[in-house]
Amino acid sequence: MKLVMLGYFGFGNAGDEAILAAELTALRTALGAETTFIAVSGDPAETRATHGIEAVSRTDFRALITTLRGADALIAGGGSLLQDVTSARPVAFYAGTMLIARTLGKPVFVYAQGLGPITRGLNRRLAGWALRSATYVSLRDESSIALATSLGARNATLVPDPVLGTTFATHPQDRLAIALRPWPGTWLPAVKAALTDLAKDTELVFVPFHGGQDVDLAHSLATPLGAEVVEPGDYGKTLEAVATSKATLGMRLHALITAAAATRPFVAIAYDPKVTAFAQLTAQPLAATLPEPPTPDTLITLTRKALEGPDQSYVETLETLKSATQTPTQAVASHLRQQA
Template structure:
């Protein structure tokens, strides 16, 4: 069995690398359970940096900009697994939909089944992109989406039989770090990103972190090597805090999150990684997907950026998170982990029928 993996891989984003790691582990386990006597599955990722992907995940990879190599890969594989993350959206530009939906449709033209793995869908502002996305999803053999907003959008595009599941990172194997006790000295992992009107909201966050740093160990965790590092280093100088080096790979970034007592984050997968390790978090939302996840697991959203932030409420919310996870939160996470495993199980079943 040879599977092509399609996602935002090879760009130095620890969240997307965690998605790939989680999907690979889940698919290997599910395929082994479904067909224990068969040879281990092979994977090849369509990547922005094939060498980095091969080194980080120990699988084959081809460049997403080499169209001929992508087509050869699709032709040689048994199926295409597309996701997770927010691939089919046109907020950043029109190009993601053209690339991801186009690759899915090329796979179908080559008579390869396409499986959509826990994607977040939209926003889709352009009519042409909605049409292309709908066609790609309706032609897929199995579609799983990670939130109710995505499933509602899929329904408007006449996509039927969508499976609502949790993000794959909620089911990632963090056993090596989850066994660590919560630090005796409170430790706060902070995962921020540049965003609009930072002159309005960033000074408030900076001031709140100064107060917290007086009695809490603060660790700055840039999730995207190309976007978040400068902001993290700037804050670290002001706070006298450590900065995790994302160049060390996604595992170092994830370890910094799960080794903390709590997380203050804008990056969605910083919050999901915290949840995977049963760590409480406080969200600063810049995107509906962040708000949706926080509400799903019952964790607070301190502000929706670039709107105003109540500094005192932010500090109080973080201090409460540092006290530890409550039982309701843990129960919600346990239920979500079950659904996070479902796409891999269903893909393995469909590949072996």
């Protein structure tokens, strides 16, 4: 069995690398260790070294077609692949690859994706065609389900992000993880003020989740406070820094998901609907929804509460969600066994 893994892999984003690792683990368990994988990657050499699987460059169109032709199926996701907020190109690339796979007669499984926003008319049509042609569609929040339905996709399944099913055998250290990203607006002064207050009696560790975007911001905040910065490069160490902290204050979705996977509380600052959706799903607090900035007092109060530890309701919610992370894997395995 040979599966092609399509996602935002090979770009130094710890969250997306965690998605790939979680999917590989789940699919190997369901389909057998003899299953082989080929990832579509922005840096094939890095993907091979990090995950121990084959990889093909996303810019080598001929090699990508050859890879799809020789595969048994395409696994598309997770992550926010079909969206045109960052640029118009992601929908064309990801939806186009899904449609090419279907043209070649390969089943396409949409694996716990976050869908949208998709604002451009052509992109909406492309995304709709790709979703309707897929063998199976699973999405990670209600807003994605609603968008998929508006694009003509039917029977999409609501599932948690695969990283939520990751097991962290860790004991929390008495510290707060900070996982922020650059974003326009006036939110940063309030965060600085809150962190200055928190640093008086709390150890802070800054965890950049995207090596190409978050590092400078992390250092600019950490240096005046004498706090540690976990340098990017090893996604496992990035995740571990969050999982071993008592709580997380973050904007990066997969920092929050990693905290939840380790049953650690978090406080979210939402720059994107996907962050809002996950905070609501797990009943964890939103300190602010940008562009409306948070207040220092709100950040301080919510974060100190999170540092007290998880309540029983949160623990029970996470147990239910973690068990549901296997739903897409079971669907993939069932369909492929029927084809065999």
